Every structure is written in structure tokens, then in C-alpha cells.
Amino acid sequence: MVASTWQQIRSMNRFRQGLLRLRANWVYVLQAGLAAGLSYWVGLNVFGHAEPFFAPMATVIVLSTTGGERFRRSVELVLGVSLGVGMGDLLISVVGPGTWQIAVAVSASIALGMLVDKGVLVANQASFAAVLIATILPPGTSGGFDRMIDALTGGVVGLIVIGLFPQSPLKMGRKEIAKILGLTSEVQFRVAAALKTADAAALAAALTDARGSQAGINNMIAATKFGKETVTVSPLLWHQRSRIKSMIRVLxxxxxxxxxxxxxxxxxxxxxxxxxxxxxxxIELIEGLAGVTARLSDLYYGKGEVNESREIPELVATLREISGAADLSVAEGSGLSGHAVLAQTRSLCVDLMQICGQSRRSAIEALVPIAASPAAVEELWNDGE
Incomplete structure (x- = not known):
């Protein structure tokens, strides 16, 4: 009975996760369906090809690319498929199908792909397409180089659909930034709590989690690059270029x-x-920084009724208060490690103020001086440094 209930719970959780994935990717679903149908129609009616199979296939390949440099990688994929189809048609029609013929077609397609572009995607897709031509769709089942034209058609249609019906260029990047800030805040809270009780094991566990953040940072950078590229290729989103620049600035x-x-x-x-x-x-200063970081995470997630124009000035004021309190007296009586913790606290004040839009120079100026002759820094707001 317990096992059955557990299976039902797991099934419901998987269903909910599936709904969340569908909700997050509904634009891609519509893009793929529209572009596949349109590319097939173009091959069938504009070019008069009897079975323009490669047109929708190339379209789906283009639209399935994700992450940064999506436009460039889409072009590489289309180029690779087109080269592979053309090379496969040419070689297999001359030497016929067979084991060694496939080996020759794949090698020739990869070599051609390497000559055309330095990226591995072109060469790989060329080899895949050549294998497809040599096995499932040998020459004679369609009109020679018609399939190469269909592949190019599908790729071009896919790129046009990306430009005319783009996904939100900001949503994905802001979500990934929010995730990193959320993890950062969680670790800071755990550090403060562990310092209160001198819990070394809790600090070690928090450090392990913090060290596992690099994948999330990479996702954040890739998502933001994707947003920048989407705005660049889609005229409908050019009005959001300033917002993309602001998002890139906080990376x-x-x-x-x-x-x-x-x-x-x-x-x-x-x-x-x-x-x-x-x-x-x-400990109080670290808790204060953790609270600011958590509020920034909520801001980028877009949770609740968070108002950026009201929230950011409040966060800056809080950070200025923390920066003004982070002097040497905080670490008085502690050894080198205590002063190192203070130094990192001050560094985090600068990081978080930059996320709020302050320049690095103005963020440093907000710190209480601890040097005998601190450098004079001009107060600037969001100067892009």
C-alpha cells in the first residue's frame, strides 16, 4: 500500500514537472510546428520537390539549438546538413551504396566541413547527413541535389522564424542570475549560522555546495548571451537592447x-x-549581506510585488550601511582568518552594490576606510565599469 502511494506521488511529481517544462518551452513548440510546416510547404510548392523531407528536418535541427551563439550554431548546423546531403548524393550516386562507400562518404563530408568552418558542428552534421543519404535515403529516391536545396530551405525558414517569433530574451537570463544569487544568499546565511555555533561541519558542507556553483554560472552566462543574440537578430526586440546591456553588465x-x-x-x-x-x-554583517542577496534574487525572479525602482535604492542604502560598519574593529582580537573574513565581507559589499547598478569606484567609496591614506574615488552611478 505504501509503495503504491509512493509511486502515485512520483507520477504526479513527474507530471507536474512535465507541465512546468511545457510551460517554459511553449514558444519553442509553436516555433517548431510553424517552421516545419512552412519549410515543407516551400519545398513542395515553391521549388516543386515531390518529397522535401530535409526541409522540415533542417528546420527542427535549427530550432533545437539552445544556449549562447544560437544563431551562429544554427547556421553551422544547416551548412553541415546541406554539405552532407550534397556530398552523400554525389558520392553514393557515383560509387553506389556499401560499407566502404559509407566510410568514404563520411570521411569526405567531415573533411569538407572542416575546410568550410573551424567549428565541429559543421563537420559532424555533414557526416550524419551523409550516412542518412547512404543508408535510409539512397540516391534515386529523390531528385539529386533537390535534397541539398531542401536542407538549405529548412534552415533559412528556421532562422527566419527565430527572428520573427522570438522567445523572451530577458526571462531565461534573469532566471539564471536569480538562481546564482539565491545559492549565494543561502550559503551566506549558512555561514552566519555556523559561525554562531562554531560548526565546522556545517561550514564544510556549505563550502561544498558553493564550489558546485560553476555549472550554474556557465548557464547564467550562456542564457544571457542567448538573450543578446535573440535581440540582435529579431527587429521586434530591438527596443529591449538597453535592458539586455544592463543584464550583461551584472554578470x-x-x-x-x-x-x-x-x-x-x-x-x-x-x-x-x-x-x-x-x-x-x-556575523551580523554577513547576515545583512545574505538578506540583500536574497532580495536581489527575488527581484530577478520577479517574485511577488517586488518593484525594482523602489527596491534597488533601499538595497543600496542597506549596503552603504553595511559598508560603513565593516571596519577593522569588526575583526579586533581575531587572527588572520578573522581579518580575511572581514576582507571578503567588504568585497561582497562592492559586488552587491555593482549588481544594484553602482560603479565599482562608487561602491569602493562607500566602504569605511581602513588604510591610512585611502584613494580618493569619484562618486558615479552606473557608469558601465
Whole structure:
């Protein structure tokens, strides 16, 4: 009975996850269906090909590409399929089908793909298409180079559909930024809690989770590049170019915030293992930074009634307060690790203020001076540095 109930719960969870995936990718579903049908119609009615099989196939290949440099990789895929189809038709029609003929066709297609483009996608797709021609669709089942034209047609139609019916260029990038900020905030809260109880095991676990963030950072960068490329190729989205630039501008500060949080966690672990304690003020500052980071994550997720024009100034004011309190007295009485934790706290203030739109120079100026002769820094807002 228990096993049956557990299976039902798992099935319901999978169904909900499937609905979430469908909701997140409904634009792609419509793009693929529309482009596949349109490319087949073009091959059938415009070029007069009896079975323009490769037109919708090339279209689906183009639309299935994801991540950064989508447009360029789509072009590479289309070029590779077209070259492979053409080379396969040419060679197999001359030497006939067979084992060694397939080997020759694949090698020739890969070589041609390498000559045309330095990327591996062109060569790989050329070889796949050549195998398809040599086995499933040998020459004589269609009109010679008609299939090469169909592949080009499908690719071009796919690229046009991407431009005319684009996915949201901001949603994916903001979501990935929110994920990284959410993890950063979680680790910061865990560091503060572990320092209160000198829990080295909890700090080690938090450090492990922080070190596993690189894949998420890579996803964040790829999603933002995808958004930039979508805006570039779609005239309908050109009005969002300034918003994409703003999103790209925060990538380095978000990355730095995660990296500085990793170092903060490592230094806190060393401090605890050395049987030293962080001051209550230091823990309070880390908790304050964790709260700001969590609010930034919610802002990028678009949760609730978060208003960016109201939220950002409030966060900047909070960060200025934390920056003004992060002086040497916070680490007084602690060893080198305690001062290292303070240094990372100050670095995180700068990272988070940059995410809020402050320039690096103005963020550094907000820090309480700890040097005898601190550098004079001009106050600037969002100067793009």
C-alpha cells in the first residue's frame, strides 16, 4: 500500500514537472510546428520537390539549438546538413551504396566541413547527413541535389522564424542570475549560522555546495548571451537592447559575488577549525549581506510585488550601511582568518552594490576606510565599469 502511494506521488511529481517544462518551452513548440510546416510547404510548392523531407528536418535541427551563439550554431548546423546531403548524393550516386562507400562518404563530408568552418558542428552534421543519404535515403529516391536545396530551405525558414517569433530574451537570463544569487544568499546565511555555533561541519558542507556553483554560472552566462543574440537578430526586440546591456553588465558582479562567498566560507571554516570565533558584529554583517542577496534574487525572479525602482535604492542604502560598519574593529582580537573574513565581507559589499547598478569606484567609496591614506574615488552611478 505504501509503495503504491509512493509511486502515485512520483507520477504526479513527474507530471507536474512535465507541465512546468511545457510551460517554459511553449514558444519553442509553436516555433517548431510553424517552421516545419512552412519549410515543407516551400519545398513542395515553391521549388516543386515531390518529397522535401530535409526541409522540415533542417528546420527542427535549427530550432533545437539552445544556449549562447544560437544563431551562429544554427547556421553551422544547416551548412553541415546541406554539405552532407550534397556530398552523400554525389558520392553514393557515383560509387553506389556499401560499407566502404559509407566510410568514404563520411570521411569526405567531415573533411569538407572542416575546410568550410573551424567549428565541429559543421563537420559532424555533414557526416550524419551523409550516412542518412547512404543508408535510409539512397540516391534515386529523390531528385539529386533537390535534397541539398531542401536542407538549405529548412534552415533559412528556421532562422527566419527565430527572428520573427522570438522567445523572451530577458526571462531565461534573469532566471539564471536569480538562481546564482539565491545559492549565494543561502550559503551566506549558512555561514552566519555556523559561525554562531562554531560548526565546522556545517561550514564544510556549505563550502561544498558553493564550489558546485560553476555549472550554474556557465548557464547564467550562456542564457544571457542567448538573450543578446535573440535581440540582435529579431527587429521586434530591438527596443529591449538597453535592458539586455544592463543584464550583461551584472554578470561579472554576480560571478564575483559567488566567488567571494566561496572564499568567505573557506576562511570562516579555517577560522572555526583554528578554534577562533567571529565577533557578533561580523556575523551580523554577513547576515545583512545574505538578506540583500536574497532580495536581489527575488527581484530577478520577479517574485511577488517586488518593484525594482523602489527596491534597488533601499538595497543600496542597506549596503552603504553595511559598508560603513565593516571596519577593522569588526575583526579586533581575531587572527588572520578573522581579518580575511572581514576582507571578503567588504568585497561582497562592492559586488552587491555593482549588481544594484553602482560603479565599482562608487561602491569602493562607500566602504569605511581602513588604510591610512585611502584613494580618493569619484562618486558615479552606473557608469558601465
Amino acid at each position: 561579472n558582479p554576480v560571478d564575483n559575488a559567488m566567488r567571494d562567498t566561496r572564499v568567505l566560507t573557506r576562511k570562516a571554516l579555517v577560522l572555526t577549525e583554528d578554534h577562533e570565533t567571529a565577533s557578533p558584529k561580523q
